[in-house]
Amino acid sequence: MKKKYELDYTQLKNNCSPSDFSFQSTAELTPLDGIIGQERAVKAFEFGLAVKMKGYNIYMSGPSGTGKTTYAVNSAQKLAETEPVPRDWCYVYNFENPMKPQAISFEAGIGKHFKDDMAELVVQVQKELSKAFLSEDYQHQKLVIVHGFEDKQDEMFDEMSVLADEYDFMLKSMDSSIYFIPIVNGEPVENESYDVLSEEEKVMIEKKNQTLQEKISPLMREIHKLRKECDKQVEELNHKVGMAAIGHHIEDLLENYKAYDRAVSYINDVRKDILDNLDYFVEEEQSEEEMLSALLPLLGKKQEEDITLRYRVNLIVDHSQTQGAPVMVTFNPTYNNLMGEIEYDSEFGSLTTDFMKIKSGLFHQANGGYLIVQAHDILSVPHAWDALRSVIKTKEIDIDSIREMQGSTAAPVLKPEPIPIEFKVIMIGSTYFYDFLSDCDEEFDKFFKIRADFDYEMPRTNENMLQITRFIKGFVDREKTLEFDVSAICEIIEYSSRSVSNQDKLSTRFNYLAEILVEAYTWAKLENASIITVEHVRKAIYEKEQRMKLYEEKLDEMLDDDVIMIDTQGAKIGQINGLAVLDMGSYTFGTPSRITATTYVGKSGIVNIEKEASMSGHTHDKGVQIITGFLGQTYAQKFPMALSCRVCFEQNYNGIDGDSASSTELYCIISSLSGLPIAQNLAVTGSVNQKGEIQAIGGVTQKIEGFFKLCKKRGLTGEQGVIIPISNVKELVLNDEVVDAVKKGVFHIYPISHIDEGIELLMNYPAGEKDEYGEFPKDSVHGKVYAKLKAFAEASKPGEDGW
Secondary structure, eight states: OOOOOOOOGGGSOOOOOGGGOSOSBGGGSOOOOSOSSOHHHHHHHHHHHHOOSTTBOEEEESOTTSSHHHHHHHHHHHHHTTSOOOOEEEEEOOSSOTTSOEEEEESTTHHHHHHHHHHHHHHHHHHHHHHHHTSHHHHHHHHHHHHHHHHHHHHHHHHHHHHHHHTTEEEEEETTEEEEEEEETTEEOOTHHHHTSOHHHHHHHHHHHHHHHHHHHHHHHHHHHHHHHHHHHHHHHHHHHHHHHHHHHHHHHHHHTTTOHHHHHHHHHHHHHHHHTHHHHSOOOOOHHHHHHTTGGGGTOOOOOOGGGGGOOEEEEOOTTOOSSOEEEOSOOOHHHHHOEEOOEEETTEEEOOGGGEEOOHHHHHTTSEEEEEHHHHHHSTTHHHHHHHHHHHSEEOOOOHHHHTTOOOSOOOOOOOEEOOOEEEEEEOHHHHHHHHHHOTTHHHHBOEEEEOOSEEEOOHHHHHHHHHHHHHHHHHHTOOOBBHHHHHHHHHHHHHHTTOTTEEEOOHHHHHHHHHHHHHHHHHTTOSSBOHHHHHHHHHHHHHTTOHHHHHHHHHHHTTSSOOOOSSEETTEEEEEEEEEOSSOEEEEEEEEEEEEEESSSEEEEHHHHTTOBOHHHHHHHHHHHHHHHHHHOSSSOOOEEEEEEETTOOSOBOOSTTHHHHHHHHHHHHHTOOEETTEEEOOEEOTTOBEEOOSOHHHHHHHHHHHHHHHOOOSOOEEEEEGGGGGGOOOOHHHHHHHHHTSSEEEEESBHHHHHHHHHSSOOOOOOTTSOOOTTSHHHHHHHHHHHHHHHTSOOTTOO
């Protein structure tokens, strides 16, 4: 047999020593500025920021906790500080089509001035117009016009009165209306008096009335003409007085905003509208009837429109206080939060709205700058992705009420003028979401042409270890905690390597590292320590694990009570200790699992009992098929395979996946076929290919620690250990308890590269190699398996009994 090779304790973890550093605590360090271990991603991200062409938005992919969001925000803000402040945007009343508010843009800060100036204009207009129209001069000029009309009207009334007398009628005027009342026997006849007249008298009155109407018709037309002329002259006077009152205010506005054509056009529209509605601004004494009519809205009638609303400005984007380009970050990207919305008021059972109820969204606020969103949030919120892709594609924001999109409102629908948009989107998410969007949206790759991939690990170099210590120093300064001494730093470095299961790597998922820093500081404070040491870090790690160990402890109890059956001594045929890793979210642990195999003559081949029970995944099923390939390649070159085999993970009720137990299952089958027992003091993990080569698996550290814990409880014999793939050695980051046991020689770890090495370790018997004739030595494991399979093949040949 080949000589056993086992690992030395120095190979089980990469110790970090205080001598690796030139300082005694973080008090001697400066905080980290930037991000560590993401050179590829940083290069891609910076290039994406530099490209200003359409479609060069950035998708930052990678696992959570690697600092993507923090880096994106800091980098974007740093660049944004050097860029120009974008324009202000506002909506104003559209005098031609009130349901389509107009958008006006200004240089940064000018929008607020415009809003304030328009508000002041309304105040001044009301004040100046009231003053002008209540002045003695205006009243005198108006009276001259009105009295001139009244004098001429009185003359015409006198002529009509004379004509009325000629035809036995009396002239009566009321509220600018003229009535003719018949005179009979010297008395006016009205209502009931008229009804008692004879038919002859009524006919006579009607004839006289017709003649009278013909006579006075020219005079009535002349009066109507005079009234129109009077109204015209009063209107011209009002226009003249109104212009005199507000003209200088309007001219000042036109001068101040002459650089903005749309603002100039709007101001001119405002002037025209004010002059067309002068009556609104002039306060007149109300009669009792008018005062009563003012109360009618309370009885359900719609109130008179406040026309000054037309002159207000809805400033939806105000950059008066902004420095550089905006950087907007959102974790709640609802449709309305992104696109903005149009609010509604409920008035007497109906919905109303106007341009002042238009509210901006993040797209408006990010215009001219940067928008940072989370892919998960965008895809989780209805319509959010549709809104984002629409804006990226059309480069404009067209505000639609979400109720309008869903067809659930009967209110008047505003259609605000779309606003041109230009910002860079930085989307942060996992690789899964990137692939999902790329597969589901054929234009996604056009919209996000830059992908910055963030790694979850980085090389464990002296430089990177120093950068982690500076990260810790930044945490200390930011959170005002105690300093960390060098022993604590070393423990954190080792924890970082353990997090990625690699002696030569460090984790870049700094949010998990920060959790340990917070908890170590808390334990130090509870002890009234003056500095954070290795003991506080170890306490933080231990307590963190303890909080998540309930399920693991339940399994341990079942192992202790032999509810779950595992042998750690002796040897058995067709039975082996496999190793599994259970993932509890942010905590994983290893546990042993008994695997058994039975073999007999038949044609069914290897039957995976887990698969038959629908409890195995595709990768595990693939591993079983690989075993079949190995058996056929190794033993069935001269006769057909006549094997039926059942392989089972005993007491497994939760399902299984992965191929890390394929070598373990193969050992178990070989044991059953050869009749040689497997040592139960060893546990095995490792994938195997069809050529018998042992391949790397995941969770090797946790698997070893899981079996060691069980062996320690039952008593270490000095013979127990674990067989692992040699390609996993660099991934060993074992705890000090296992390292110490290996150092003392009471626990062993055997790295192997081929199935034959594992056979000899497990069965303490030569595996055997084929000779020049392709035959295995009879007194070898492979020889015994070969002989058994050959016997199966002979037994399966058809005979007299029908076989």
